[in-house]
Amino acid sequence: MQSKNFDVIVIGGSYSGLSAGMALGRSLRNVLIIDEGKPCNRQTPHSHNFITHDGKTPKEITELAKKDVEKYESVQFCDGKVIRVGKHIDGFYAELSSGDTLYAKKMILASGVKDIMPEIPGFAECWGISVIHCPYCHGYEVRNEVTGILADGDMAYEFSKLVFNLTKELTLFTNGKTTLSSEQIEKLKQNKIHLNEDEIKSIEHENGYTQKVIFTNGKTISLKALYAKIPFEQNINILDLGCELTEHGFIKVDFMQRTSVSGVFACGDNTTMMRSVANAVAQGNFAGAMVNKELSEEAF
Template sequence: MENKNFDIIIIGGSYAGLSAAMALGRSVRNTLIIDSGKPCNRQTPHSHNFITHDGKTPQEISTLARDQVAAYDTVKFHDGLVLKLRKNDDGFETETSSGEKFYAKKLILASGVKDRMPDIPGFAECWGISVLHCPYCHGYEVKNEVTGILSDGDMAYDFSKIVYNLTKDLFVFTNGPSVLSKEQKNKLAEKNINLVEDEVEKIEHQNGNIRKIIFKTGKEISLKALYAKIPFEQNINAFEDLGCELTEQGFIKVDFMQKTNIPGVFACGDNVTMMRSVANAVAQGNFTGAVVNKELSEEEF
């Protein structure tokens, strides 16, 4: 790539990044998308709750999006992983794993997050297929089926309320002695939600589809789906070089205009919100692209 200077560099070429790029491409902004090609939903067979694309594979949606964005000749792509970010007199410098450097007036961080899998055999293989993070994205497909929730405490209790609307055949697995309050346990029992405090040994599955949960006590419970809330980390940490702040939950901190605490640096998508869905990422990216274009327009006028 001959040109190394851009108006905007977008770090992350999945749904939020591509959506921001389309808004900027249509605003005739010289834009570079840097992406390493490892979206968090690459194992998920179907994407749902995104109007006009309901039921398509994540790959179908992202491929179509990339093709449409590439039609705007001011948008360019670079395959790589950003390792370093620096502020300079004219804006920002990015350095990728290949050692290449690119420069821009503005940065959009759309790099997403990566999930930290628990040490349970079979969990990672089922993640996004039958071990699910979101009832809005996947719950309809397993409604009225035998379902589990792998969580504890307030998170498990609150999540049970949402999943209970989809199925009454529900288990809560706390993977050890529960920290649920007496009142919470009583409410679960009143709703016939089964509380299991045994430690999980492994998940038995076939090609990522759960067959049963096997516990260290020898107990086995057959399931169709399992919801789990697991820890995550930012996909890249290069933004820390710039001094971008994180929230207590580990998300990049942004204001209502998707601005970080560093002037000229914006963020959108899974790296800023717990609402992890394709539809939400697309909406945030579209809005962020418009905000960045407006800021550039005001500075250049």
């Protein structure tokens, strides 16, 4: 990496970041894609619901995408961890853990999110394998299996509607006294969805594939798949930039993928509840095009 000044810095080199990089590279923009190499789906055996790549491993899709983007000479890559981002007199800067500081007129945050695992032994080992977040990404592969949902309240109720279509052997685990309303509980009963309020002690598994849920009261339930809605945090401290967040903790963007800070765009998992490869690619492609449009208008 010879230059430290770019038209655009893209933070994150997974699906949305690479897609944005391709759009910008095809527009002859001088782009740097910075990636730490720790995608949130690194444990996931196979990726689904993305046409032409259905069933490939996440790593395989990323490697193929990177080879495509590498064809564009104006796009460069940097392996590194961004520890600080901020505004600069001519745009923005990204400071790396290596000590390097890089500059650009525009910035795209394709940095994803960091999932915060509950303190349940076995949960983290199963995450992305048999403890899953999305029925569209993984539901077909565990269809008609004995399935659970780990969630509570309105989120659990709405999520149950989606998973109910995939299996008739479904249990909702609230991991303690539920906050569901009596009407919601009755609706679950009508649809033969079991409600379990026992506190979970651990998840028994074999190489990430769930076998049993073990409760603090000594009871156990055999299980093949467990959907879970868990909290997350942004991978980048966007407060340094001043970007607004939504009430759910995502980076707030408009219909052109612009954040609340002029010149900063965001795409992928850090902006939306719809965490899928296909959606990340689409958002990245659009963000890249919108950044190029803005650069073109400013230079015209």
